[in-house]
Every structure is written in structure tokens, then in C-alpha cells.
Amino acid sequence: MSFGTRLSLAFAFLIVSSATATIFIGNAVFGQKADEMARARLELDLKVAEQIMGNRLQRLRYLAPAMANLVLGTTIDPRFCSYQLEDTPFDFVLLADKTSLSLMPIRREACAISSLEAETAARLRQSDLGALMGHVASTGEIVSGLVVIPQALLGDLGYHDISSDGLFMLVGTPLKSGSILVLGAILNRRTELVETTLKLLSFHANVSYKSSIFLGDVRIATTLTPDSLGTRADPQVARTVLTEEGLFAGVAEVRGPRMQSAYKPLRDFRGKIVGMLGIATDEDIYGFIRGRTTTLFSTLIGAGMVFGLIISFWFSRRLVRPVTELAEGMNRVAQGDLGFKVRVESGDELGRLARAFNLMVKAVMERDMRLRQMTDEKLSQVEKQVSVGRLAAGVAHEINNPLTAVLSLSMLMRKHLPAEDPRAEDLDIVIAETTRCRDIVRSLLDFARERPPEKRLLDINGVLRDTLALISRYEAMSAMNTEVKLAANPLWVNADAKQLQQVFANLLINAAEATRPPGTITVTTDEDSSGGFVVITVRDTGKGIPKEFMQRVFEPFFTTKGSGKGTGLGLSVSLGIVQHHNGTIEIESQEGQGTTVRVILPRENPERHDETAAG
Template sequence: MITDLALRLRRSLRAKLILTFSAVIIAGVALSAAAGIALIGTAILRQAQDRVRQDLSGLVEQYHKEGELIGSAVELAVQGVEPGLWRDAAVRQGLAGQLEKLRQAKGLDYLTLADEKGKVMLRVRNPQVFGDVYQNDLAKWVQWSKKTVISSERFTREQLLREGGDMAERARVMTVRTPGSVDRPESEETNGLVLMAAAPVLDPQRRIEGILYGGILVNNTSDLVDRAKRILYREESFQGRDLGGVTIFLDDYRVATNVPMSDGRRALGTRVSEEVYRRVIERGSRWTGRAFVVEAWRIAAYEPIRDISGKPIGMLYAGVLEAPFTRLRNRIVMLYLAIALLTVLGLAVTANLAAGRVLRPVRELVAATGEIARGNLEHRVKPRSGDEIGRLGDSFNRMAGELKRATEGYRELNQSLEQRVRDRTRELDEARDQLLQTEKLSSLGKMAAGIAHEINNPLTSILLNSHLMEERLPKNSRLRENLALVIGETERCSAIVKGMLEFARQTVPNMRPVDLNGAIGKTLLLMESQMLVQQVAVNARLDRSLPRVPADEGKLRQVFANIILNAADAMAGGGTLDVATRLDAERRSVEISFRDSGGGIPRELLTRVFDPFFSTKGTRGTGLGLAISYGIIQQHGGGITAVSEEGKGTTFTITLPIDRKKA
């Protein structure tokens, strides 16, 4: 005892000194490390976001330059349209050949000439279709400014078909379901994103007598995005993958991209996340941040593409892989943590040395207590100073003297008393355990015997008379099916009584391949009326892929019934019972869960729910239902657990092995 006191004293003083130093050191280093790591992560993320913002600005500039090239090509084409003469059909026929050559030379997908009212007079790629009114707001801007106007527009499939060529087929993009995107029913995108220009045809008095439209279809094109990628990322790569990528969207669909999928194909038809869609398309704002793009995390930036009216109809995307920045951050963080760890270790060694020097007198006192503990009551310490440690040494010497005098008189008495207390305590513990076990077994035996005496005889009579009635009924009688149900349930009652006796005798269950879903369904069907009376709604979610498991179906149905009855009792005013089955392929087992919406079980009682004779129902329960169920599941090599939260209900989960040999 003296040794323990001295040891605790030594530990307490040394611990106080070391912990005081260590707390200050660790707190300072931890705060510094946390602040440094946060700053490092923020700085690297900001660096990555700044880069993609610059990349997106470069992409926007490239996109606008492409539009300017289209505008220049249309302006060049307008120069070949002679004011006034082009209205003649013969002139337009010759003009068509001239414009077709220019269209091919400039890489335009279409050229269309309309009069000042928008009536189409000539489609270069589809001369047979004319006379319709060109539905586009660009005409208003051209008439107002009398200059070439450049814009991005959405063309419907009908518009693309009228413009001719293969534009309608080129515009088709098969959509790909993308996690986190806005839910849409379309399986393909048939609209086209067209980057176009409209130039006025002016008479000598600079009055508009016509408008020439021309442009390119962005859908399924790679030249524009690949050219922008080469300019922005210069073939940069990381671990064999392209570092950056660019994409052009129509609405939230990728219609032109060099972002790859896992098989190397361009991710055409995949869609942007709902968050980005709401921000860019619906609100018309730029979005920059960390995003899961197709199949990799990237630092991404999105800019809306607007039509001539200012409405967002698509997006431009530029982004880089997050992995290089993450690896850089991790390397810096690991270096920072290594420096912090070395600092802590160095300061800890210094604190330990300082504490050792301060506690040297205490160690001498501890050694003296060891001598006293070994019976050397003559040992004394030599005071070294007049401080607290010195006064402690004087007190120790006086204590040792008093202890010497007291020990001789009380040692034998203490030893005798301690031995008697230990013996008596052991006897009481053994007697208590034996009494508890005896009471449990006695109660269980009485109950089992009572059930066998009181129920078996009536059940036998019911079963016998039911069989006799079944034999006397005509084979086509409607009552035979109901009577068969009575016989089956009577036999199950007999099996339940037998199962309760087996709980005490541990009889071996009759194993057969059992359909658990079917067993649950039979139990629920049997208890359907009771559930209706107690206003309990049952939701069954049964996994149809469950294999048959080796089990005693009668005993399992007894377990299911016990749990369902307990759940119904827990929901006195009505509620919901969720029953679910699930296959755990990794653990080679199946799970059956029963979750009620009752009041729950207090935490201090939850560990006792499987004890025999323990019940939360007062006189309404015997306390054997869950105990029997626990024993049955154990016999099947499985497990049963209960999880509960007061006010929210209780969940019982049963686990049964698929292969009994591996249970």
C-alpha cells in the first residue's frame, strides 16, 4: 500500500511536469500545423482555380475568335451578292454555285440568303427549300446596326433539315445517364448548337434589301475543342492522362469535347451536375470549383453561352485534373508534419530531462517507500532542502516510525480479517450466482411443464378432430383449404411448445433448405388480422435473390412471430413495421430486419432484452419470447441484435449463414 501511494505520487508529479510542458508544446505545434495545412491547401486550391479561370478566359477568347472568322467569311460572301440583281432566279442559280465554293473553302456548314423581311430566297446546300421565313432574332440586330452580327443559336432538327446536307444527323448526340445531373427523359439530343453570323446586303443607298446567314454546327465537332486544348494545355499530361480538357455544351449536354471516358472515347452526351446547371444555365453565372467530371475529379470552370437575346443556351468548360494538385499538397503537408513531429520529439526529450532533474528527490523518496514495503521499517530518508519535498521527507520519516509501532500490533489482525472477508465474499458470490441460475432454470422448467400439460392435450384433440373432419369432407369442398390451414397452424403451435421445451433441453433443430421470404410471408399472413386490429402498417422489402438457407422453418417462424408481436405491442397507438431481407455476399449470410416506430427501449434495459424472464410489458409478458428466439438463432449458427432509440423505435436484426458448415 505504501509502495502504491509512493508510486502514484511519483507518477503524479512527473506527469504534471511532463504533461504541462507537453500540453503547451503539442497545442502550439498542433495549432501551427493546422493553420499551415489549411493555408497550404487553400493556396494550392486557389492556384488551381486561378489557372482554370485563366484557361476558361482563353477558351472564351478562342470561341469568340472562331465566331469572328465566321463573320469574316459571311462578309466575304456578301461581297459576291450584287444588290438588286440577286432577286432574279437565274442570277441566284449562278450565285448558288459561287457561294457553295466559298462555303467549302471557309469551312462553313451552311449559307442562307433571305430578303429584308426574312423570307428565304436561297439555301446554298439545299436550293430546293426556300420561301419560308427565317425565324431568328439576328435579323433585328442586323437591320438596326446595318453591320455583321455574330451569335450562338440553338437550331431545332427541323431547322437543320431545311439547311440541308448532313447537319441534322451530325447534330444527333446519344445522351448518357450521368450521376448527379438533372433528371431528363430524353435518350438523345437532336437540337444543334450553331455558331453563326448574319451580314446585311445593302443597296447603293445603304438600305437593307437582304441578309446572308452562315455558320458552323458545333455538335460532334472536334477541331474547335482540340485546337483550344492545344493552345491552353500544350499536350501536358499526368500519369499518362491529359492534364486538361475543354468542352462545349448545349444546355447541359456535352456536344463537343475532348474529355475522355474510361474506354478512351470522347464523353459526348454526358451531362453536367445539377449544381452547375442551376448556376450557369438557369442563373447565367460563371461557376468555378471542384467537380467530378465524367470519371475523374477536376478543378473546373464553366461559362454560359448566350444567344443573341442574352439567354443562356449552353456552356463552355475548361478544367484540369485535381490529382497533380492533390499530390503536391500531400507532399507539402507530409513535409510540414514531419518537421512538426521532429519539433515535438525534440521538445519532449527536453521536457523529460528537466522533469527528471526536478524529481530526483522524489525518486529517492520512492526508493525509501520500497524499503518500507519490503519490511525494512528502520529505513529513513535524508532531507536535502527545506522546500515542499524536504518537508515531505520529514513527514515520511515520522510516518515510518508510527507505522513500525502500529504494524506489529495490527498486522496479524489485518491479515486474519482480510482473509475472512475474501472467503466470505467468494461464498456469497457463488451462492448468489447459483441461486439466480436455479431460479431461472426452475421457472423455465415450470413454465415448459405447464405449457406441455395445459396446451399439448387440447392441441392434440384439435389436431385429431381436424384430421377426422378433413377425411369426412368431400374432396371438392371449399372448407378443405381452411381446414388444412387449421391443421397446419395447430401443428405449428405444437412445434412452438416443443421449441420452448427445447430451449431448456437444447434439442437439435430439424434443418432443411428454407425460403426465408416465404417463411416471413406466411408469418405476416397469419398475423395480418392482428396487425389490422392494432393499426400497424407492414412494409415488406424482401430481396428476391435470397438463396435457400439451412434452417428449421417452424422455429424461424416462431422467432419472426415473437419479434412481430413485440413490435406490435410497442406501437400501442398504431405505427409502421418495416420488414426487410438482404443478402450479404461477402459474409456468406442473409440478414432479416424488423424495425418498428414505437417508443423504443431505454439504453439501460437494452442489454437485458434477451435475458430469460426479462420483460418490459409488466404482467402482460413472460419474458421468454426473445430469450427463446435468441437460443433458436444461436442453434442456427447465426446472431440476433437489437438497436433502439427512445422515441424513434427499435430494430431487431437476424443474421443467418448461407452455408451451415462455415457458420
């Protein structure tokens, strides 16, 4: 699977998962908010229903003084009864003095007052009706509120068809004569009150409501079906409102189906909870609103998700294109096409990466050209060394024996000549030049043969001491100030002592010949920073090597010495010996200030070396 495909899938997964999570969380939040709004609306409408009941009770309070002025005889004009029933429906008027209790049932056709029997009056005075009249008598003020009258006393007030306790709106007002006038309206089966509430709420809220009045938890008036009278409220509602004296707003069971409902307690004139006022509406109404909101929200999120997928696909293609071009460039370069360039014009990280890639390819191409040039030079040098080796071998075999004979005979003749013989000087010249030719032949043989070293464990400090002792009488060395700074601890190497002596002697003689007396030659030994190599340093204060000659110091037959003072094979032979010991030679020189030569050889652990040799 390509990087672009993986990137597109990653974007798609991120967008789809984010959109899905947003839809679920958003729908949950919207659903919760819809429920909260429904409860808040129900609570508000419940306050309206409560105000309707309060207004009805207030109108009774306004009517009570007028009724007190009209109760002069045993009857009231029917036209007044009819008018008041249209405006403020009420059921009876009670007139109580200290000894008697009179009842006036209110009818449209006639309003006649009659005295109640003493026993009936006594029972009524002992009920909450009597408590309200006593409160009026004690305060001398109008008292209004809800009153519960037991079912056994309802017949005394003319209610013979009520099979439960009665919940009444009562208003008691004191008269100048000392009597008390009570206006009463029963709420049981009083459909016009709940219907008025229903009509008003449905008109303003544009929602179909159901309204009920409860005595305790039993419905006594409702806009539900007639058979709902006498049924009980949801136990959760009854517990919240009647027991906990709180407001309930939420989903509750209303005669079977669950509806969005709101209930609050109804209190009598003393503040005691005697019932509940409740309104309810179908949950489907708010469910429809909730569903429509969540559908709209989900649609918007889905559309945004599709748009995001399109944008992410376009962006991933655009983002991957430079990476694809870089990958193509890498393949082309890997196949050897170093002239390929990635063309990415952007100024971002990918643009910088493309430019860095092009610079890298350019650097690789330049390095490749340098390597080819160096390889050609190395091959040329190797071919030269092979040719020199062949030449040296041929010269050695052809002239070594004649030179030996000439040198031996010359030395023998010089030995037998008297000191004053004029031919002695000529023989000395012959012996010196023949000796120089022999040394050249030996150097050629050493350069050509490259015999394998006979390695053993050596302390490099000891090898240097022996070498310094051997060449100390050399004329050039004796004129130098030699400073020897050898490491305090042994520095072990696995090497051929004679070959290393040849290398060190050559370096020391070169340093002495390059330095004017009284110059200084410093010889030091130490280990490198890693501890894995031994470093032998020969530093002089001579004339140094010109910069243009530094690349040629290891070439065979190259020398900066004058004619007849060197063969140019010393450093070549020394480098070959050191390389056969897995080491190298480094040269630093500054013209006019001297030269520093470092011989670097692998360091050996004597204990490990002994274990390897024993194995």
C-alpha cells in the first residue's frame, strides 16, 4: 500500500471517527437540551395553570363582600345568581353566627338560604371548614384557600354524588353583625376549571395539554377521559411532590402512556399540602422536535464529513506528490543517474528537503568524480610500482654480483696499497661510489620484494630505544638535539622488530638531514584517545616540505634532497612496512617550521595475545 493511500485512509479514518463522535455527542447534548427545554416549558406553563386557579380564588375574594351586602333575606334575585355564575362560578354560601349555621346553595333559577340542623352545623364546625371560619373570626380579615372536607360531610352541603373527600375553594369574610360569610366552590369533577387551563395553555403554547387536579395522589378533576377520575398519579410523581414537597418536571406515566409532565403541590389555607396540580403533553411532540434537530445536526455534520473527505483526498494527493517525486529521484540516483534533479518549488519543509536532496546528489557526483580521479592516480601509482618492482628485480640480478666483485676487489687493493700511494685516493672514490650503488640496489630489492614480516609481541618503546642507539653515531644525528619522551607504561604491538627499526631509522635520518644543526628532533610515544592504537611521533624543526610536494612524498624515487643524497624509496618502503602491520603513516609539515610524522599501529593486549597464541 502506497504512502498516499495510507495517508488518505488516515485522514478518512480521522474525519469519519471525529464526525461520528460529534454526531453521537451532539445528538446526546441536543437530546438533553431538548428535554431541559421541555421541562422548563412545562414548569412555565404549570405556573400559568397555578395562576388560573389563583385568579379564580381571587375573584371569589372580590365577590365575598358583595355577597355579604346582598344576604339580607332568605332569597337573592335569580338574575344576580345567573350573572355571578357566568362570571365567577361558585356552589354555596354559608352564613355562620355564634349559634347557628345557614346554607344557601347557588342555583341559576333561585338562590334560597336555609338554616342547618344543629347536629349538621356542629359536624361542619369541627371540620377544616370550621377551622377556616375560626381563623376569620380570630383575625377579623378575609381568609381564602383550599379546604378538604370529608366525604361524610359532603351530603350536608348538598353534594350527594361525590364518592370521595371534597377539595374546595373557600373564602371567608367577616360581617359587621359579627357573623361570618363563606363562599365555596368544589373542585371535584370541576371540568370547566381544568378546561379553561387547557384552552389557555394550548392557545399560547400551540401544544395539546392535559390538565388534572389531585386530592392527595387521586385525580378529582381532569381533561383526560371520564374514567380517569379516581385514578392515582405516577408513584414517582407522588413521592416527589407529596412526600418531598418538590416540583416534578419530566417524563411520567399518565394513565398508561408516558408523557412529558409537570406537577406541583396544592396547599390549603394553612400551608399544608393537600393535593397536586399537574399538566402533561405527549412526549412525541418533543420527540419530534428532538428528532428533527438531531437529523438536521447529523445531516450538517455528514455533509461536512463528505466535504472534509474530498478536501483531505485532494490535500493528501498534493502532499504526497513531492514525496513521490523524491522517491523517484532516489530510484534514479540509485540506478546511477546522478544528473537527475527533483523539481519541487514549494518553500516548506518538502521544498527544503528537495533542495537538500539535489545538493546531496551534486555532492555525490562530485565525490564520485574525485574518487575516479583518485582511483586513476592510485592505479597509475600501482602500475608504476609494479614496473619499478620488475625493473628493480632485473637490475638487482644483473648488477648485484658485479658490484659485489668490484667492491670486494677495490677494498682488497686499497688494503695492500701504501698510504702514500697516489692510487689510494682513486680507490677510495671507487669504493664509496660502489658502496652507494650497492645501497641503491638493496633499496630496490627491499621495495620490490616486500617480504612478509615476522611478527611477535613487542614494546614499541624498546624498539625505539634500540633504533636510537643504532643511529646515534650517524653524523647527521650526532649534530641534533634529540628529545625522547616515551610513554611510562609499555605500549605493546604485534610486529617485526627489524622492519620497524628500518622504518624508525629512515624517519629519524630524514628528520636529521632536513634540519640544520643545532636543530631539535623530538620522539614521543603514546596511545590515542580510544586506547586501541599506539602513536609514534617524530617531529623536527627543519625546513619543512613545500605544500605542492605533500601529495607526492610516498611516491617511489621522489625526493626533495639534492642529487646523490637519496634514492626516494625510504618513505615508500616505510609505508609498505607499516601497512603490512595494519597501520598507517601521517605527515604534517609547514614550510620553514618543520615536519611531524606519525606512525600509527594497532595496540595489543599481552594477556589476550598469549591466549590467542596458546589456542
